[in-house]
Amino acid sequence: MDMHDWPHIKKSDRRKKRLVKKDFDKKLIRLIKQRKVLKIQKRNLPPVILDKPYQRGWVRYFVLRSDIARSEKAQFYNNLLAKINTYWRHYDKSFKRRKIRRGAYENCDASLHKLNELWPTDFHGDKLNLTDAEKDCFYLKETWNDRYDRWESKYVFAEAWRYVLVIKPYMVYAEKQADGLLEQELAQIEDQLTWNCLFPRVRKIKRSVYKYWKPEDEDVRYTNYLKNKPRYTSKEAYLDH
Structure with a gap:
């Protein structure tokens, strides 16, 4: 016999509410885990090779200059380009700017198209695996x-x-395989979380509440020298500053 079913033990109203809330959170956690598994399955679906490739707009990217391609270091600069190249796609070959929202336009000017600038973590990390010469x-x-x-x-x-920079047709040779049953299950979970406004509760359960960014170097004018210090040193710290 379960301890909660004993006749002489009574649950208070506060405990009943807490148990109901705890049970709801457990169901929500299981739902989030199921959503994560379905997304991984969708991402790992194998691509399907198309019998007839088709063009989907245009793509602009960098290539090695013709005179450099005939030099002795052509292979070196080609290997480096594969790590820092950037690709811009557009529906028009001229890459003219188009209106994306009221009063705002996207800028596809070639002068703004540059090679990838690396963060220190990528430059020194193993992701790009840059050599000393590179x-x-x-x-x-x-x-x-x-x-x-x-x-x-x-x-x-x-x-x-x-x-x-060169502009080439963007050809599609393969597409992601579609699974109707997987899409239906994932859509049901998304609708349940969205229409019931459960995402704030999910973030609170997972302890991933977003915080505002704080600069590393705090302004000296707003530095509190008495913060996190014992009371017996407050007077000395105040007099020193």
Whole structure:
């Protein structure tokens, strides 16, 4: 016999509410785990090779310049380009800007199309696996980010003139395989979470509440020297500052 079924033990109203809420959170956690599994299954579906490839717009990217391609270091710069190349897609071959929302236009100018600038973690990490000779082709550049109000450091390729932009048709040779039953199950879970406004509760359960970004170097004018210090040192700290 379960302890909760004993006649002499009575549950308070507060405990009943807590048990109902705990049971609801457990069901919500199982639903989130099922949603994650379905997304992984959808992402791992094998592609289907098309019998007749078709064109879907245009793509612009960098290639090695013709005179550099005939030089002795052509293979070296080709290997480096594969790590820092950037691809821009557009429905029009001219890459003219189009209106994306009221009062705002996308800018597809070729002068803004640049090689990928590497973060220090990517430059020194194992993701790109840059050699020492390839690292010597970069220089450190510091720029001010107005959005986050901070300085950012990136590694920029110093010899961008070795590459030129080309525009080619963007051809589609394969498509992701579709699973109707998988899509239906995933859509039901998404509708249940969306229409019932359960995503805030999910973030709270997973302890992933978003916090505002805080700069590493705090402004000296707003530094509190008495923060996290014992009371007997407060007077000395106040007099020193």
